[in-house]
């Protein structure tokens with residue numbers, strides 16, 4: 001279980017650019033939850049994932065995972081159990097290396113041995129098996145440099161690399177936003193399959209409301225550094241775009257109302 005308690009984060013403190021993103025944010029996530037996160041620009045979605053992954057330090061607060069506070073643990077230590085896929089397909093892979101080398105590196109992550117240890121005959125067979133499930137023909141291109149792959153192929157590879165060692169937590173930050181609609185659907189489908197098979201606790205930021213509704217068992221809407229909507233299980237199954245848009249409108253009208261109060 002992930003317990004976030006009283007998380008505070010302000011960028012550029014005591015400067016003209018000071019920006020408070022979180023003021024005592026608290027959130028509980030159950031093991032195996034697949035949480036989709038939506039919200040306006042600047043709502044704090046990426047900052048939340050950055051603080052869970054450790055790429056950003058907290059100001060104060062606690063991030064407990066299975067009862068242990070990890071909020072002071074360095075990012076590289078957290079990466080043993082937290083995996084991440086970014087919006088840019090080039091982030092998760094090494095373009096100058098081959099598919100085989102990338103996968104070998106991923107399967108060796110955290111080991112003290114060089115990547116050659118991962119290039120065993122057994123692993124090659126395993127890599128071919130997982131790649132063939134993608135139906136992208138990558139299993140026959142093990143020696144192809146990743147820089148020659150399309151964005152969708154690279155993102156599929158990034159997902160496989162991120163999850164090959166069965167992380168406890170998977171952070172997806174708009175990981176299909178840079179892909180064309182058809183490829184985006186394929187990567188979403190692959191995401192669903194991997195998460196279901198490996199039972200990984202997953203956070204997926206998306207601006208695609210269809211994906212936010214169709215994927216996962218829980219939906220969070222963030223606004224101004226707060227979780228303003230938290231829809232779980234059965235309620236989420238009943239959700240549709242119209243309902244979600246009406247929630248958005250309510251929140252925006254609340255904002256307009258508070259602006260009016262401030263300026264009146």
Ligand SMILES: Nc1ncnc2c1ncn2[C@@H]1O[C@H](COP(=O)(O)OP(=O)(O)OP(=O)(O)O)[C@@H](O)[C@H]1O
Nearest residue numbers: 011012019021039040041042043044045046047048
């Ligand atoms: N490294 C940083 N330095 C200064 N301000 C930052 C930094 N990272 C984020 N912010 C600010 O914090 C706020 C939240 O940003 P964040 O990227 O978390 O929003 P988001 O909900 O992911 O938005 P988007 O949908 O646009 O990606 C924004 O106002 C942003 O400008």
